[in-house]
Amino acid sequence: MPISAPEPLAPHHDLSGFDCGKTQLNNWLKNHARRNDEKGFTRVMVVCEGTRVIGYYGLAPTGVPGPSMPRSIRTGQAPDPIPCILFGQLAVDVAHNGKGIGSSLLRDALQRCVDGAAAIGGRAVVVRAIDHEAEVYWQSNGFIPAIDDPSILFRSVVDIAAWLKASAG
Numbered sequence: 001m002p003i004s005a006p007e008p009l010a011p012h013h014d015l016s017g018f019d020c021g022k023t024q025l026n027n028w029l030k031n032h033a034r035r036n037d038e039k040g041f042t043r044v045m046v047v048c049e050g051t052r053v054i055g056y057y058g059l060a061p062t063g064v065p066g067p068s069m070p071r072s073i074r075t076g077q078a079p080d081p082i083p084c085i086l087f088g089q090l091a092v093d094v095a096h097n098g099k100g101i102g103s104s105l106l107r108d109a110l111q112r113c114v115d116g117a118a119a120i121g122g123r124a125v126v127v128r129a130i131d132h133e134a135e136v137y138w139q140s141n142g143f144i145p146a147i148d149d150p151s152i153l154f155r156s157v158v159d160i161a162a163w164l165k166a167s168a169g
């Protein structure tokens, strides 16, 4: 069955069988994604096989306390909190790992962040790694750990925009 491009979470999407191997991210999709999306807290995008969701991510606006942001990203006289975009969730069903779905969701999310920041501002994208494996994943994608907490990582929107442009196929 063909796999869809990333699309907004909608009522017909089936979330029930989703399993990325990490309970927290499975539960968030099944128990919180719809409500958070409906209320406007988080925008949730999904990739599907038929109506079955096999990958997703969530984005939300956020503010980050200045002192925790790496100096290379904070720069100048930044407001406090610093306006950022929270890349709160990224997960792919284990049955579909290694097919490039995670990379395609990552790219789609980061492009959305760049477009959003161009429209309303936002200095950096911030992620919360749920474990050490996730920290390694984000670092391998150019994210820099917070000064006081390695599970919170940042990448500046300027840097992301340059990377998207340079790596466009």
Ligand SMILES: CC(C)(COP(=O)(O)OP(=O)(O)OC[C@H]1O[C@@H](n2cnc3c(N)ncnc32)[C@H](O)[C@@H]1OP(=O)(O)O)[C@@H](O)C(=O)NCCC(=O)NCCS
Pocket: 020, 021, 022, 025, 088, 089, 090, 091, 092, 093, 096, 097, 098, 099, 100, 101, 102, 103, 104, 128, 129, 130, 133, 134, 136, 137, 138, 140
């Ligand atoms: C991380 C995850 C999203 C990757 O999805 P995927 O569809 O299997 O990834 P892709 O097939 O697009 O592969 C992307 C690249 O990331 C690499 N990668 C995958 N998991 C990785 C990890 N934990 N650390 C470092 N690199 C990783 C792959 O080797 C691949 O590298 P390559 O392009 O050089 O071959 C998926 O494994 C997942 O959902 N994990 C559980 C949830 C999670 O930890 N999410 C991220 C943090 S919140």
